[in-house]
Amino acid sequence: MTTDDGQRRRHIVLIGGHDETFPHFAGLGFEFTVLQLHDAIGPNLRGLTERISPVADFGPDIVVAEITRIMRSERVDYIFSFTEGGLLSAALASHRLSVPGLDLSACELCIDKQLMRTFLDSTEFAVANTICRTPAEVRAFLLQHPQGLVLKDPAGSGSEGVFIVRDERDLTAALDEQTGDGFVMLAEEYLPGREISVETLTIDGNHRVLAVTNKKLHRNSLAEEQHVVSPDVVDDDMFHIISAYCERLLTRINYQHGPCHIEVKITARGLRLIEINNRVGGDYIGLLVELTTGVSQFRETLRCWSEVDSSGVGPELARYAYAASHQFYEPIDPECLRSALRGVDIIRLHIEPAPSRLDRPRTNDDKIGWIVFACNESESFKRAIDYLDVNCS
Numbered sequence: 001m002t003t004d005d006g007q008r009r010r011h012i013v014l015i016g017g018h019d020e021t022f023p024h025f026a027g028l029g030f031e032f033t034v035l036q037l038h039d040a041i042g043p044n045l046r047g048l049t050e051r052i053s054p055v056a057d058f059g060p061d062i063v064v065a066e067i068t069r070i071m072r073s074e075r076v077d078y079i080f081s082f083t084e085g086g087l088l089s090a091a092l093a094s095h096r097l098s099v100p101g102l103d104l105s106a107c108e109l110c111i112d113k114q115l116m117r118t119f120l121d122s123t124e125f126a127v128a129n130t131i132c133r134t135p136a137e138v139r140a141f142l143l144q145h146p147q148g149l150v151l152k153d154p155a156g157s158g159s160e161g162v163f164i165v166r167d168e169r170d171l172t173a174a175l176d177e178q179t180g181d182g183f184v185m186l187a188e189e190y191l192p193g194r195e196i197s198v199e200t201l202t203i204d205g206n207h208r209v210l211a212v213t214n215k216k217l218h219r220n221s222l223a224e225e226q227h228v229v230s231p232d233v234v235d236d237d238m239f240h241i242i243s244a245y246c247e248r249l250l251t252r253i254n255y256q257h258g259p260c261h262i263e264v265k266i267t268a269r270g271l272r273l274i275e276i277n278n279r280v281g282g283d284y285i286g287l288l289v290e291l292t293t294g295v296s297q298f299r300e301t302l303r304c305w306s307e308v309d310s311s312g313v314g315p316e317l318a319r320y321a322y323a324a325s326h327q328f329y330e331p332i333d334p335e336c337l338r339s340a341l342r343g344v345d346i347i348r349l350h351i352e353p354a355p356s357r358l359d360r361p362r363t364n365d366d367k368i369g370w371i372v373f374a375c376n377e378s379e380s381f382k383r384a385i386d387y388l389d390v391n392c393s
């Protein structure tokens with residue numbers, strides 16, 4: 001636990017994380033202990049540290065008990081998590097054990113969609129909303145918002161249990177999905193327009209907008225099919241408007257440290273907020289940000305606590321002007337894909353065997369593969385995107 005000159009290394013406890021994220025943290029001079037789900041312990045985590053605590057889940061009691069046990073024999077300097085399932089427990093552990101890390105109040109606001117909406121009522125970020133406990137309450141809200149509403153689980157993620165309701169038929173279908181005796185659903189006014197997300201990094205309360213991501217959904221579902229980071233996603237003026245809006249938003253929720261993935265609609269009435277996630281964007285958005293800006297939101301979040309001058313250390317990723325990821329929900333031959341996308345650099349490609357056919361709209365969990373690619377030429381990039389849109393959509 002010491003450096004070459006006898007100094008104690010700072011010790012960070014991480015809660016979970018996708019195995020691909022762990023190489024970002026090498027060379028920062030930290031000692032890491034990682035609480036990880038048994039079946040998610042992968043080669044990159046093993047390469048980062050031998051100190052792995054397998055856990056059954058990331059429930060707050062398990063996480064706090066495990067970190068308390070670790071703290072009996074050694075000091076823990078920071079607690080952090082970059083994964084949706086670990087955020088709240090990491091923030092609770094930081095709070096209860098007085099160890100710096102994720103801020104609990106900002107984390108609670110981001111995770112609880114109703115709390116966030118209520119907190120932002122009467123601000124420029126307000127969206128009409130109400131909690132509904134009966135079908136009659138949902139119907140009454142739809143009458144007040146004839147352009148439509150969105151019903152969602154206030155604590156949901158991954159678009160599960162999110163229903164867009166524009167008429168009585170949609171409403172019946174959404175209500176049919178509600179099982180159990182009662183339900184508690186957040187109803188929001190439907191925000192029309194184009195959806196983008198904004199990838200940010202806050203260090204010591206200073207916000208940086210790194211990228212705006214275009215998001216395309218799979219057919220008539222909420223399953224995410226394609227993410228694009230490129231100078232063409234929005235023009236410079238819009239980028240500045242979006243950046244200023246997100247900086248005001250982050251200041252409003254008093255966000256002090258770490259990445260955010262902010263979902264926004266560009267509407268005729270200006271920007272409207274869907275939600276804030278206090279983590280790196282899902283799928284490969286973090287990689288797209290890194291490919292196009294050279295900034296790893298994972299690494300930079302922890303690097304500011306490092307005593308090692310590590311500015312030049314880390315995976316050498318080329319800088320590209322254009323980067324995209326595409327998630328596959330239908331089978332595709334990887335060799336056909338490689339030859340069709342010869343004009344771009346393929347950074348990741350993974351395709352699983354064809355699944356049995358589903359006769360319902362896809363969800364994010366149904367994806368059977370993905371590709372990440374990048375390049376510096378607009379024409380080659382557009383050709384690759386067109387190919388995917390025509391053949392893999």
Ligand SMILES: Nc1ncnc2c1ncn2[C@@H]1O[C@H](COP(=O)(O)OP(=O)(O)OP(=O)(O)O)[C@@H](O)[C@H]1O
Pocket residue numbers: 127150152156157158159160162188189190191192195222263274275
């Ligand atoms: N008020 C709204 N108006 C229009 N569309 C909405 C609204 N709320 C949600 N949506 C659509 O539904 C999607 C999922 O909603 P939301 O982000 O609130 O749920 P989630 O479970 O956190 O999803 P994810 O984890 O995939 O981001 C949004 O990305 C957006 O496309």
Ligand SMILES: [Mg+2]
Pocket residue numbers: 263275
């Ligand atoms: Mg969302």
